Amino acid sequence: MDIKELLDLVLEGYQGEDKKYKGIVYFISNFTSALVFFIIHLIFSSYRAIVALMFISILIILLGAILIVRRRKLGMNAYSYFNKITDEIVCYGLICIIISSISVFFIYPSLLGVFIGSTYGLLMAVEGVLFKSLIRKFGGLLLIFSTLIMIVYLDYQFLILGIVQMIIAILHLLDIKK
């Protein structure tokens, strides 16, 4: 066995991941967030039944979180060093999204969707690069580029974000079924 083959195997270990688990988790999170963004669009566009719609959004988020936690309890078949790093990056990224969303909401509320889309897209693309995942890289880029359309159609930014998230969720679903 030559040294290149050995180093390739080491890299494979670093990039090792439970593809099925990741696919399911990404599908759930993208699908539920797409539904929530559709509801936010409805709230912003009609200003009717706001409390009921907010309640449904929270229920959807809770449902998504429960499904992901249940899936995690079953265990992953591989947890690599890159997985560990990504978990930390995502954790800090989510803190960044939450805190910055609050700031953006108070200064430029009309740009909230644009901000969330680009930051989440960056996180997804970073994970795609680390694990050599075409879907995640493409999904991340799709989210980043969709912010350009959101700026043109500011009133529909959450609808666009929801549609893009739904596309990414479907791509993950197709990948699981492969």
Place this chain on the structure above:
Amino acid sequence: MDNIFNSEVRVKILALLYGMEYCEYNFILKKLDITHGNLWSHLKKLEKEDYIEIKKYPLKKGVRTIIKITNKGSEKFRGYLNELMEFSNKKP
């Protein structure tokens, strides 16, 4: 050099586990594409020498076997890799 590194399969197992926190038995089986018996005998040898840890968790259907490289295993593999790199650099 340690006699653990005399076998190509054992070197491959350690190389794969080196960058991982843990993985399931089937993950290694799939990646290395070897037979169940062959893999298990090499894993047992590595466990005996304290290079890896093997833990079993009962599930509703079957058993989940988790494999993890130990600190000793990581250090030894790093040493082996360094030796190999030095050797390949010295080659004319």
